Amino acid sequence: MAREMMYADAIAAAITEEMQRDPNVIFYGQNMGMTERDPMLKKFGKDRVRITPISETAETGIAIGAAMTGLRPIVELWMSEFMLVAFDQIINEAPRLRYMSGGQVKVPVVFKAGFGFAAGWAGQHSNCIYHTMMGIPGLKVALPSTPADAKGLMAAAIRDDNPVVYLHHYMLTLDKGEVPDGEYVIPFGVADIKRSGSDITLVATAWMVKKSLAAAERLAKEGISVEVIDPRTVAPLDVQTIVNSVKKTGHLVLVDQAPRHSSAAVIIAGEIAEQGFKHLKAPVRMITAMDTPVPFSEPLENFVLPDEHKIIQAVRSVLTGQPVSSALTA
Amino acid sequence: MPKKECVGNECLIWMFTQMVRIREFEEAVKRAFIEHPGVIRGHTHLGDGAEASIVGALSTRNSTDVVMPSYRCHGYPIVLGTPMRNIMAEVFGRKDGLCKGFGGSMHLADPARYFPGTSGIIGQSIAHATGAALSAQVKKTGQIVYCFFGDGASKQGAFFESVNMAAVWKLPIVYVLENNQYQAYTHVGLEDANCIAGDPLSKKAEAFSIPGVTVDGTDPVKVSEAVGKAAERARAGEGPSLVESKFYRLSAHGNVITVPPLPTQFPEHEAIAVYGNKAEFQEWQKKDPIVQFRSRLVREVGLAEDDVKGIEQVARAEVADAVQFALASPYPDPQQAGNYVYA
Incomplete structure (x- = not known):
């Protein structure tokens, strides 16, 4: 059985269920559990x-120390950029301590x-x-694109004995989708084929999966599968x-x-250049954000980010060998 | 073997024994740079001068309390009962090392003895220790945590953030600020606002409205009293305290940072090498905690000179055995390098 659930609710459901299952799971962060009325x-x-x-x-470092001594903390950091304030803990502490101890701690x-x-x-x-985090041995990185994945990957993240960076996409927060009832755990390192096709492969994460599926739908009308x-x-990454x-x-x-240079795409492109070159009939194309910071004003923001139109153009270009009409999608 | 009830002469002798064991170990490590050049790689930091502080603090520990120091970490597991052989083998990068050669001098870990691990990044382990105190609180284990860090680390954001949270949550932890007066090569008087204002570093506790005291870190009994009081408060669920233990690092910050194949060994202490202040160094040499405590045991406790020498000889033999063991231990199989990345 499954029921329709919002992406954000699916994450909350996984946290709630895992906390019910395991008394060692704790959950903390800024601006949460502020009053006695808080449901958690x-x-x-x-x-x-x-x-x-x-x-x-301290939030991340305390979680690491607590994890080393028997708890399974979930730290609510709200926005991934706030991790940058604590990058030593996330990059140079959490994923190193087990290795440096010769496997004695987790x-x-x-x-x-x-x-x-x-x-x-x-x-x-x-x-x-x-990108930076997927290149850190010892760290795992989950990027759910649907409510079901959001739930299953969160359950797996909590049960994992390693540090996991769980990144949910803000633009998917209100999206609804079918989520299996009861215990639902998605193993890490297993890619999901969101749509089957035979002419071209699109690899995308999080919000870009939604945009790629929309592009695929329109391309199907042109007869492109x-x-x-x-x-x-993305860590572990299912290259196979x-x-x-x-x-x-x-x-x-x-x-x-x-x-471009801080994308998962650039790492996948490298793996396919080594492992899939002989199967390629055309060069790989990367549709990423432009190499700018993200601008504020809406038309500027839209201009630098990948969208359905840019994906469609790239697919046509790769299949026909014709250059993309806009020079700005590179 | 830390003692729950470290009292009387027996306790003083235990303290002295542990202090001598640490000193002999550190001196052997220092000598290894000359006697066995190339055997120790990377950066090694010694705790000579810190013995009274380490042992005094740990004399108040219950058998399951957690100990989390910085990367200057040889002394603590020695007191906790980790075999010296495995510590030395780790410093030498050998297969029989405490961490199988994966960590080295800066990253000793012996979680089975409540020593979960150390960070080489200054101040960051203060957060980890605070997290261990959170575990103790949530799991109601009755443990407290001994968090050791240097004067340099007390200027890190991790210190201020962690102590604030420990105070907010009333975590069972004692913060021991080991003021050895130099952060790496910089004298504390050049970089600490409290010190520059003529205040003790324990004044930082006022920022968190927790107890803060400064104690003579060359006297294990005084350290034991101050830390013991803080430990009692932590055990009673009243939250953290800050104890500034003031002593003097008797060796340089670490061995000279060189690029292979240039050899490395310990340079002169920064007081002399950097600041040209030999008088300061000599003044503190007179307050060497081992020398002071040794003469006190003979003078006040009436310990026979032969008994003292016996303690020293046993420690020397233990260290010599550890060096031989470490030298004889093979290097790890390179194929092992892929292990332990993930649990």
Whole structure:
């Protein structure tokens, strides 16, 4: 059985269910559990649901220390950029401590944050910073694109014995979708084929999956059969599913909301250059954000981000070998 | 073996024994740079001068309390009972090292002895220790956490953020600020607002409305009293305290940072090498905690000179054995490098 659920509610459901299942799971962050009326506080009490000051280094570092000593903390960081304040803890502490101890400790912690807010949040609250984190051995990174994935990946993140950066996309918050009832855990490192096709492979994450599916729908009317793959976790990254798809389609477009050189796309392109080159009938195309900070005003913002139109143009260009008409989609 | 009830002469002798074990270990590490050049790689930091502070603090510990220091971390597991052989083998990067050669001098970990691990990034482990105190509170284990960090770390954001949260949540933790007067190469008088104003560094506690005291860190008994009081407060659920333990690092910050194949060893202390202040260094050498405590045991407690020498000889033999063990231990199999990335 499944029921329709909002993306944000699916995340909350996973956290609630995991906290019910395991008393070692705690949940804290800024501006949460502020009053006795808070539903999570009511359900789990103020030992396990806590409000914190604006102290990202301590919030993340305390979670790491708590994880090393038996708890499974979920830190609500709200916006992925706030992690930058605490990047030492996320990049150079959490994923290193197990290794440096020769495997003696584990650090089961979830750093939860939204990202990619494309609604006038300007240069410092709209970014996609997963590229750096997916290149850190010891760290895992989940990027759910649907309510079902949001729930299943959060449950997996909480149960994982490693530090996980769980990034949910702001623009998907209100999206509704079918979510399986009861325990639902999606294993990390398993890509999902969101739409099957035979002419070209689109690989996209989070909000870009939705845009790629919309583009695929329109391209189908032109007789172009598009396969859309969502890696769901970019660390670990399921390269094999992408290689298998490219084997079938011979064409690959990588769609990513991040700027070109800090995208997951650029890493996937490298893997396919090594593992899938012989299957490609045309060069790989990357549709990413322009290499600018995200601007504030709506037409400026739209201009720099990937969209359905840019994806469609890229697909046509890759299949026909004709250059894209707009020089700005590079 | 820390003691729950460290009282009387037996406790003083235990303290002295642990202090001597730490000193002998650190001196052997320092000598290894000369006697076995190239055996120790990277950056190694010694705790000579900190012995009274470390042992005095840990003399108040219950057997399951958690200990989390900085990267200057050799002394603590020695007191907790981690075999010296495995510590030395880790410093030497060997297979039998405490962390199988994956961590080195800066990253000792022995979670089975309530020593979960250390960070090499200054101040960041203060947050980890605070998290261990959160675990103790949530899981109601009755443990408290001993968090050790240097004067340099007390200017990190991690310090201010963590102590604030520990005070808000009344976490069971004692913050021991080991003021050894130099953060790496910079004297505390050049970078600490309290120090420059003529105040003790423990004044920082006032910012969080928690108790803050400064204690003579060359005297294990005084450290034990101050930390013991803070530990009692933590055990009673009243929250954190800050104890500034003031002593002097007797070696340089670390071995000289060189690029291979240039050899490295310990340089002169910064007081001399950087500031040309030999008088300061000599003044503090007179307050060497081991020398002071040794003569006190003989003078006040009536410990026989032979007994003291016996303690020193046993420690020396233990350290010599650890060095031989570490030298004989093989290097880790390179194929192991892919292990432990993920649990």
